[in-house]
Amino acid sequence: MQGALIAVDWGTSNFRAYRLAADGSTLDETTGPDGISTVPPGGFPAVLARHFGGWRAAEPHLPLVMAGMVGSRNGWSEAPYAPLPADATALRERLHRVALEDGGEALIVPGVSGVIDGVSDVIRGEETLAIGTGLADGIILSPGTHPKWIEMRSGRIARFQTFMTGEIFAVMSEHSLLGRLMTASAGEADDLAGFDRGLDLAEHPAGVTRALFAVRSEVLLGRLPAAQARPFLSGLLIGVEIAGAKASFGLPKSMTLLAEGAKAVFYERALARHGVSARRMAGDRALVAGLRTILLG
Amino acid sequence: MQGALIAVDWGTSNFRAYRLAADGSTLDETTGPDGISTVPPGGFPAVLARHFGGWRAAEPHLPLVMAGMVGSRNGWSEAPYAPLPADATALRERLHRVALEDGGEALIVPGVSGVIDGVSDVIRGEETLAIGTGLADGIILSPGTHPKWIEMRSGRIARFQTFMTGEIFAVMSEHSLLGRLMTASAGEADDLAGFDRGLDLAEHPAGVTRALFAVRSEVLLGRLPAAQARPFLSGLLIGVEIAGAKASFGLPKSMTLLAEGAKAVFYERALARHGVSARRMAGDRALVAGLRTILLG
Numbered sequence: 001m002q003g004a005l006i007a008v009d010w011g012t013s014n015f016r017a018y019r020l021a022a023d024g025s026t027l028d029e030t031t032g033p034d035g036i037s038t039v040p041p042g043g044f045p046a047v048l049a050r051h052f053g054g055w056r057a058a059e060p061h062l063p064l065v066m067a068g069m070v071g072s073r074n075g076w077s078e079a080p081y082a083p084l085p086a087d088a089t090a091l092r093e094r095l096h097r098v099a100l101e102d103g104g105e106a107l108i109v110p111g112v113s114g115v116i117d118g119v120s121d122v123i124r125g126e127e128t129l130a131i132g133t134g135l136a137d138g139i140i141l142s143p144g145t146h147p148k149w150i151e152m153r154s155g156r157i158a159r160f161q162t163f164m165t166g167e168i169f170a171v172m173s174e175h176s177l178l179g180r181l182m183t184a185s186a187g188e189a190d191d192l193a194g195f196d197r198g199l200d201l202a203e204h205p206a207g208v209t210r211a212l213f214a215v216r217s218e219v220l221l222g223r224l225p226a227a228q229a230r231p232f233l234s235g236l237l238i239g240v241e242i243a244g245a246k247a248s249f250g251l252p253k254s255m256t257l258l259a260e261g262a263k264a265v266f267y268e269r270a271l272a273r274h275g276v277s278a279r280r281m282a283g284d285r286a287l288v289a290g291l292r293t294i295l296l297g
Numbered sequence: 298m299q300g301a302l303i304a305v306d307w308g309t310s311n312f313r314a315y316r317l318a319a320d321g322s323t324l325d326e327t328t329g330p331d332g333i334s335t336v337p338p339g340g341f342p343a344v345l346a347r348h349f350g351g352w353r354a355a356e357p358h359l360p361l362v363m364a365g366m367v368g369s370r371n372g373w374s375e376a377p378y379a380p381l382p383a384d385a386t387a388l389r390e391r392l393h394r395v396a397l398e399d400g401g402e403a404l405i406v407p408g409v410s411g412v413i414d415g416v417s418d419v420i421r422g423e424e425t426l427a428i429g430t431g432l433a434d435g436i437i438l439s440p441g442t443h444p445k446w447i448e449m450r451s452g453r454i455a456r457f458q459t460f461m462t463g464e465i466f467a468v469m470s471e472h473s474l475l476g477r478l479m480t481a482s483a484g485e486a487d488d489l490a491g492f493d494r495g496l497d498l499a500e501h502p503a504g505v506t507r508a509l510f511a512v513r514s515e516v517l518l519g520r521l522p523a524a525q526a527r528p529f530l531s532g533l534l535i536g537v538e539i540a541g542a543k544a545s546f547g548l549p550k551s552m553t554l555l556a557e558g559a560k561a562v563f564y565e566r567a568l569a570r571h572g573v574s575a576r577r578m579a580g581d582r583a584l585v586a587g588l589r590t591i592l593l594g
Contacts, residue, residue: 022344052443062579067447075518081518098452113514113518117501117503118498118501119498119501119508119514119515119516120515120520121511122512122513122514122517122518133459136334146510161503161507162507162510162514163504163506163507163510164473164505164507164509164510165506167473167474168461168469168473168506168509169358169437171468171469171472171473172465174472175468175472176464176465176468177464178452184311201416204414204415204416205541205544205545206414206458206460206507206541206542206544206545207460207505207537207538207540207541207544208504208505208537209460209461209462209465209505209538209541210458210459210460210461210538210541211416212414212419212461212544213460213461214417214418214460215419216415216419217410217416217417217419217459218416220370220419221378221410221419222415223417237506238507240467240504240505241504241507243504244502244503244504244506244507245503247502247503247504248502248503248507277568280543292459
């Protein structure tokens with residue numbers, strides 16, 4: 001069946017490409033661990049040729065559009081950030097062109113930067129997810145190493161905030177005193193109990209840098225089982241993130257959550273404390289829809 | 298000259314002992330990298346014998362009192378925590394006895410634990426510093442890996458809060474994405490400029506896990522020199538600590554700061570933003586005074 005575009009999600013650790021029909025359905029798909037951190041200088045076109053040289057040979061005029069860290073300073077070529085507010089048209093007008101080995105070209109979606117609450121922030125990849133949700137007005141959350149909260153107004157990315165939740169969790173678990181007293185999961189009941197205890201502390205008056213020490217003191221004093229220390233840290237950091245987003249955006253009754261599986265379950269549990277329900281959407285679906293909308297309108 | 302007691306400060310990484318006269322003046326002193334983390338099981342008495350076997354031989358009946366992590370679960374012998382509120386008399390009544398190789402005994406000052414603002418906290422070593430300041434009413438700050446804010450009321454340790462400031466700074470500098478973009482110090486002017494920019498963000502409405510990402514975005518967008526990224530992180534975390542302490546304790550016009558050198562300068566700078574002046578006191582002086590007061594009254 002005839003394709004309408006090739007859509008590429010090219011991040012730090014992973015590569016994924018889709019050959020899409022005009023109606024947005026996926027005709028072919030290819031994926032691999034070829035994230036930009038693994039690509040040598042000048043090696044980007046060869047990764048595309050290896051993954052879908054056949055698609056290009058069969059349909060050489062298909063537009064090829066890419067999102068993610070491929071457009072960062074450490075990627076193929078830096079696609080300058082679009083300013084806030086940004087809609088699909090603004091991103092389309094700023095698509096960044098790079099040359100392919102076969103004489104054609106590829107288009108990279110720019111990230112978005114802005115000054116929000118007095119300090120700068122940047123997204124790269126999540127702008128495409130946000131457009132792909134189709135949400136005109138509301139809040140989108142894309143969890144991960146650096147969770148992004150994005151506010152849409154009239155179909156435009158109006159504001160966003162990046163939290164370091166996932167990275168703080170990882171470095172504190174692996175490299176701090178807190179990590180040394182964490183034991184393996186004792187099952188779902190303990191995971192949820194620990195997570196809830198962490199949520200309880202998220203609005204501690206002395207703040208999160210104080211509440212973090214409670215992971216240690218609560219275990220030391222026998223008030224928290226060591227098996228609950230890891231989900232406790234997760235609950236604390238996710239709770240702090242939601243409280244921060246609440247202070248900055250206000251929280252709606254319902255928001256869009258770009259997550260699945262355990263991560264979605266934990267965020268939904270934390271959001272429910274604030275009376276917020278989540279509409280889940282798979283990230284890959286949002287990405288494909290976003291690239292199609294940015295390219296074709 | 299005749300001694301009145303031997304005072305030992307025995308932490309995780311360091312060992313320091315003093316032979317003190319009745320008036321508190323130091324007659325002899327010995328120090329070394331013999332922190333408890335370096336001592337094999339059962340090896341504690343031998344460290345004392347090596348450091349001051351001569352003092353013991355000359356004055357075998359001098360009382361010997363120790364503070365710090367030597368009384369923790371990973372130390373010589375666990376000295377159970379005293380409850381809040383705790384004064385010098387309460388700590389004296391709970392001195393924990395351990396046997397020496399020469400047939401004598403040593404006394405370990407207990408730590409203090411309590412539930413403050415709904416969550417537990419522990420100190421071990423700082424209770425002795427607090428007593429040693431001689432402060433009857435007010436706030437004491439002992440900065441470090443885990444800064445402790447201690448509130449004294451009528452000569453008793455009434456409340457305290459531990460912040461993870463120093464450890465978060467270390468793990469984020471060494472192991473996170475933020476650390477990778479930090480360059481070496483460009484001198485004092487840049488250090489202070491970066492520190493002040495970090496302080497500016499300490500009360501960001503979306504919280505510190507959001508503000509941390511600004512280290513990255515501000516450098517990426519050319520709004521913060523990479524040489525200022527490290528002091529920026531320091532300013533942000535110290536500012537968050539002070540804001541948290543303010544919310545929990547309220548801040549006085551003047552408080553006691555157990556720090557010297559660059560660390561004291563930075564804390565004083567951050568406290569000055571809240572109209573708080575600091576009375577500096579050297580930690581070793583507070584420790585010796587505290588051990589003497591706890592032992593002798």
